[in-house]
Amino acid sequence: MHDQFNIINLGITKCYIINCTGGYLLIDTGYSNKFERFKKKINKLGINVDSIKYLFLTHHHEDHAGFARELREKSGCKLIVHRSGIKYLEKGETIIPPKIVNAKVKISIAMFHLVHKTENYPPIKILEDDIVLDTDDVLFLKSIGINGKILYTPGHSKDSISIVLSDGSAFVGDAAMNFLKLCDLKFRPIYIDDMEQVLLSWEKMIKEGAKVVYPAHGKPFTIVDLRKVMKK
Numbered sequence: 447m448h449d450q451f452n453i454i455n456l457g458i459t460k461c462y463i464i465n466c467t468g469g470y471l472l473i474d475t476g477y478s479n480k481f482e483r484f485k486k487k488i489n490k491l492g493i494n495v496d497s498i499k500y501l502f503l504t505h506h507h508e509d510h511a512g513f514a515r516e517l518r519e520k521s522g523c524k525l526i527v528h529r530s531g532i533k534y535l536e537k538g539e540t541i542i543p544p545k546i547v548n549a550k551v552k553i554s555i556a557m558f559h560l561v562h563k564t565e566n567y568p569p570i571k572i573l574e575d576d577i578v579l580d581t582d583d584v585l586f587l588k589s590i591g592i593n594g595k596i597l598y599t600p601g602h603s604k605d606s607i608s609i610v611l612s613d614g615s616a617f618v619g620d621a622a623m624n625f626l627k628l629c630d631l632k633f634r635p636i637y638i639d640d641m642e643q644v645l646l647s648w649e650k651m652i653k654e655g656a657k658v659v660y661p662a663h664g665k666p667f668t669i670v671d672l673r674k675v676m677k678k
């Protein structure tokens with residue numbers, strides 16, 4: 447429990463819900479079948495679905511945008527997305543990045559896909575008053591009462607965006623990960639579009655004041671820990 451945000455653990459995906467003017471901003475949804483679980487978890491925190499005013503999608507993948515459409519239907523929330531993800535969101539499609547970080551992860555992913563068959567989710571249309579970003583944005587969050595900024599953080603996917611709050615809390619989606627302990631990820635995403643971009647995005651987060659990283663997959667970790675693996 448933090449002053450400004452709560453962690454909603456939906457199994458594989460962790461979502462984060464931040465106070466904003468007149469309600470809440472949610473960072474990511476889980477898979478499409480997690481909406482009921484999500485509702486139960488936020489109700490326990492005293493939050494109703496219809497008080498979610500904004501859904502910030504760190505990128506278009508199914509474990510992040512899964513119940514975006516259902517949430518929008520129930521809450522009327524506005525979306526905050528990167529422009530390059532729109533074509534996939536509107537088709538309910540997941541573009542799997544071309545590279546897998548290492549051989550151990552390759553095996554884990556193959557096992558996961560034995561039980562998990564689809565990469566699709568209900569498509570969601572981007573509307574006129576949604577917030578569509580092309581790059582970093584320092585004004586929007588402040589306009590809704592959140593002391594922080596939005597960073598464009600590609601590398602895992604071309605449409606990856608992150609939030610860094612003024613206290614150093616960084617919500618990065620899959621720009622960095624901290625799970626599959628035995629797979630030696632060193633905070634790298636399991637799927638990579640461009641490793642050089644991953645590192646540039648990490649450098650950007652650090653430069654913009656990130657202190658503790660809250661990934662969508664796995665436990666929070668510090669920038670001190672991240673720096674250690676970057677030196678190697």
Ligand SMILES: [Zn+2]
Pocket residue numbers: 505507602603620
């Ligand atoms: Zn992803």
